[in-house]
Amino acid sequence: MEDFSLPVLLNYLPLLLSGLPGTVGIAFFAILCGVFIGFFAGLARVSLNPVIKHLATIYVEVIRGVPLLVIIYLIYFGLGSFVDIPRYAAAVISLGVFSGAYVAEIFRAAVESVPSGQMEAALSVGLTRGQALRKIILPQALKRMVPPLAGQFISLTKDSSLASVIAIPELTLTTYQAITMTFRSFQFWMTTAFMYFVLGWVLQRVARYLERRFAVID
Amino acid sequence: MIRLIGLNKWFGKHHVLVDINEHVKPGEVVVIIGPSGSGKTTLIRCINVLEKADKGEIFVNGVPVHNPKTNLCELRQQVGFVFQHINLFPHMTALENVTFAPAEVKLMSKKEATDVGMDLLNKVGLAEKAHSFPGQLSGGQKQRVAIARALGMRPKVVLFDEPTSALDPEMIKEVLEVMKQLAYDGMTMVVVTHEMGFAREVANRVVFIDQGRVVEVGTPEHFFTNPQTDRAKLFLSRIL
Ligand SMILES: Nc1ncnc2c1ncn2[C@@H]1O[C@H](COP(=O)(O)OP(=O)(O)OP(=O)(O)O)[C@@H](O)[C@H]1O
Numbered sequence: 336m337e338d339f340s341l342p343v344l345l346n347y348l349p350l351l352l353s354g355l356p357g358t359v360g361i362a363f364f365a366i367l368c369g370v371f372i373g374f375f376a377g378l379a380r381v382s383l384n385p386v387i388k389h390l391a392t393i394y395v396e397v398i399r400g401v402p403l404l405v406i407i408y409l410i411y412f413g414l415g416s417f418v419d420i421p422r423y424a425a426a427v428i429s430l431g432v433f434s435g436a437y438v439a440e441i442f443r444a445a446v447e448s449v450p451s452g453q454m455e456a457a458l459s460v461g462l463t464r465g466q467a468l469r470k471i472i473l474p475q476a477l478k479r480m481v482p483p484l485a486g487q488f489i490s491l492t493k494d495s496s497l498a499s500v501i502a503i504p505e506l507t508l509t510t511y512q513a514i515t516m517t518f519r520s521f522q523f524w525m526t527t528a529f530m531y532f533v534l535g536w537v538l539q540r541v542a543r544y545l546e547r548r549f550a551v552i553d
Numbered sequence: 554m555i556r557l558i559g560l561n562k563w564f565g566k567h568h569v570l571v572d573i574n575e576h577v578k579p580g581e582v583v584v585i586i587g588p589s590g591s592g593k594t595t596l597i598r599c600i601n602v603l604e605k606a607d608k609g610e611i612f613v614n615g616v617p618v619h620n621p622k623t624n625l626c627e628l629r630q631q632v633g634f635v636f637q638h639i640n641l642f643p644h645m646t647a648l649e650n651v652t653f654a655p656a657e658v659k660l661m662s663k664k665e666a667t668d669v670g671m672d673l674l675n676k677v678g679l680a681e682k683a684h685s686f687p688g689q690l691s692g693g694q695k696q697r698v699a700i701a702r703a704l705g706m707r708p709k710v711v712l713f714d715e716p717t718s719a720l721d722p723e724m725i726k727e728v729l730e731v732m733k734q735l736a737y738d739g740m741t742m743v744v745v746t747h748e749m750g751f752a753r754e755v756a757n758r759v760v761f762i763d764q765g766r767v768v769e770v771g772t773p774e775h776f777f778t779n780p781q782t783d784r785a786k787l788f789l790s791r792i793l
């Protein structure tokens with residue numbers, strides 16, 4: 336194994352860290368995008384309209400059957416051949432479309448985990464299904480969505496490393512660059528692994544906090 | 554108030570309700586009794602269309618419930634329902650459970666709903682628990698809040714599905730007291746229950762159902778002391 340050199344590491348740390356905003360930024364916007372898509376796809380999944388429901392099911396199943404790397408290539412090169420799409424946007428859209436399918440499933444599972452008696456009670460006092468969903472089912476479902484959503488966000492942060500294939504200056508790409516210049520693979524990959532770990536850990540803490548905040552007595 | 558004409562319901566091939574004919578007049582209290590699986594729950598769920606009847610006619614306060622054009626939300630606002638498993642909204646206080654629907658459907662202003670809600674909680678003896686969440690209440694208290702919730706929309710009739718059968722024995726009485734009071738106040742009620750004391754005290758009629766059919770109808774006095782059919786006799790001998 337190569338010998339570990341602290342001076343080299345410190346020397347190239349700024350380069351490595353320059354990828355961090357890219358990773359955080361892509362993950363952040365992709366999460367927003369994924370939650371937005373996933374929320375509506377999830378609503379469609381619990382819709383009574385069979386057409387809407389089927390379209391959402393197709394979206395979820397197709398996306399879950401295709402590797403993220405392929406989705407990134409498809410959107411960057413496929414979409415890119417019709418419209419001029421910045422790499423950054425391509426990365427965010429790819430990750431957003433990808434995670435949207437998983438968020439939709441989290442959403443559906445959370446809605447279905449609310450006991451059916453809640454919907455019945457809401458209907459029995461004369462609310463419409465829409466009112467019941469919005470005011471009775473969703474508040475209870477959202478609380479249940481926090482832990483799996485946090486897991487999804489952490490996955491997405493890690494998956495954003497794949498954006499390096501379309502030359503987005505994020506953590507994985509800057510790691511490649513540092514290694515190209517120093518030929519010290521191991522110590523840089525270790526450092527990068529540690530940084531991903533810290534990001535995930537911070538998200539985990541935030542999720543715990545939110546979970547406690549959202550916990551109502553039931 | 555409620556008129557059932559030739560009501561039939563199937564779950565798949567299972568004929569759960571067979572040609573039910575009943576008429577509940579305003580202010581009447583009708584108790585439905587029968588073995589497990591006889592169709593009691595399904596029957597009252599058909600009245601507020603939590604379950605859809607397959608054949609026959611249902612009128613509530615003159616509204617043809619079976620007509621697909623009938624607005625179910627408006628119908629259900631007139632028909633309170635109290636569940637065996639209570640089903641309070643866990644993310645709302647007792648008061649909010651009562652006031653939420655009337656305010657949401659704009660039956661009342663928020664202020665008015667709060668006044669009505671406090672009034673109702675007072676009536677079920679839980680004014681001091683108005684700001685507690687369901688998780689902080691006992692089973693009996695929860696069911697009393699659920700009764701207040703059902704009354705919040707000022708319904709013309711209230712349906713009860715075994716409101717005390719999921720409760721510990723010492724809590725049954727407080728719930729039955731509230732229901733008796735409601736009956737004395739003149740509310741039209743259809744109550745699925747095996748509480749004979751309640752039936753004897755307030756019911757105008759007992760309807761005995763077995764295997765989806767009305768087998769016997771009578772005054773509580775008559776039904777409990779002198780049942781006419783063998784099936785009713787057998788059933789009573791089991792629950793007594
Ligand atoms: N959603 C459903 N799908 C299929 N079968 C059902 C459904 N709901 C009820 N049943 C069946 O219909 C029959 C009547 O059920 P119902 O719940 O009305 O009986 P019940 O008289 O209320 O019984 P219990 O005293 O146990 O509450 C039962 O055989 C039950 O298994």
Ligand SMILES: [Mg+2]
Pocket residue numbers: 593594595714715
């Ligand atoms: Mg039942």
